[in-house]
Amino acid sequence: MLRVTLRFYGDLNNLLFGSFTGPTVERRLTVPTSVKDLIEGCGVPHTEVDLILADNHPVNFSYLIQEDQQVSVYPFFSQIDIPESKRLQKRTPPHNRFLADANLGKLARYLRIAGFDTAYIQGQSDKEIINQMLGEQRVLLSRDRKLLMHKVIEYGYLPRSDEPVKQLLEIFRRFNLFDETNPFSRCPNCNGVLQSVSKEEVIDQLEPLTRKHFDDFSQCPDCGQIYWAGSHRQRLDERVKEILGIGG
Ligand SMILES: [Zn+2]
Structure with missing residues (x-):
């Protein structure tokens, strides 16, 4: 003993x-x-x-x-x-790519808005989650302690807060992401890389007021969603803007 x-x-x-x-x-x-x-x-x-x-x-x-x-x-x-x-872990993973486990959907959206490649999965087995993490070389974000205990997981993080904005801040601190952001470059819905599109290309899909007040648009090539300065920037939580360093 x-x-x-x-x-x-x-x-x-x-x-x-x-x-x-x-x-x-x-x-x-x-x-x-x-x-x-x-x-x-x-x-x-x-x-x-x-x-x-x-x-x-x-x-x-x-x-x-x-x-x-x-x-x-x-x-x-x-x-x-x-x-x-x-140190046991190198502080910085080779890639700032993330895999967010179930219940971290809002956090995944915030990371995408910040410009980080973030996959989100729900209802998969530990084995499937780990295989995706390894195959795509992602940092695993999960609140499942048992999952994070798997030996093969080199880079992972267990968000302590229940609140997505605070979780985002925790991850920015842990992986030192403050200077790595590229805000509004990814689709918050599906992680697609947004592409600039001309107003003419999307004009028939715009509401009259959007058509009148905005000229710069981007579109997600994967899900087709159209974005403009007013679409997600204005509604974004002020605390998230502060974390991303993009002000009001
Ligand atoms: Zn999309």
Whole structure:
């Protein structure tokens, strides 16, 4: 029987399973256990962890826990600079492409409005979700802790807030997206890349007032939706505009 003490830092404490109060958790292990399994057994997916110290030494997820160890588990901190060599995850994924799992539909729309290639899926099995994530090299966004615990998931994030605007801000902070935006370049409905179209091309599909007041239009080649400055910009939540740095 191995005895081990874990200490979780920052908002990782909010992810602990209900039976653990945190920030300190005592565990007893009957079989040799990797630090990944130990941490995830407390409710925290590995995708949310940036640094693990076992008796003050940085270790990998595969590290096998020893008797009486003290394990410290840290989230991604935007303010603290942990040396790259000690991090478990590289902070920046190779591509800012996302796959939003069920219940994150509004977040997916916001990411598309910000210009990020974002697939959205509902009602698929974990295997199908993971296959799509790997095949399209996307960062998985999910509130399903068990799903994010799959070993093959290198880049993922579990939005903490229930509110889509706050979720967007969390993702911008975690993946440092503030300078990577290209607002209104994608279709919020289907993720298509919008193309400029002349007014003449779409004039017969416009309402009279739109026809009168707007001259610049774009269209989604995938679903056919037409956009103009007044169509989604004006209705967009002010807080989202602020996150995207596009002002009122
Ligand atoms: Zn579309």
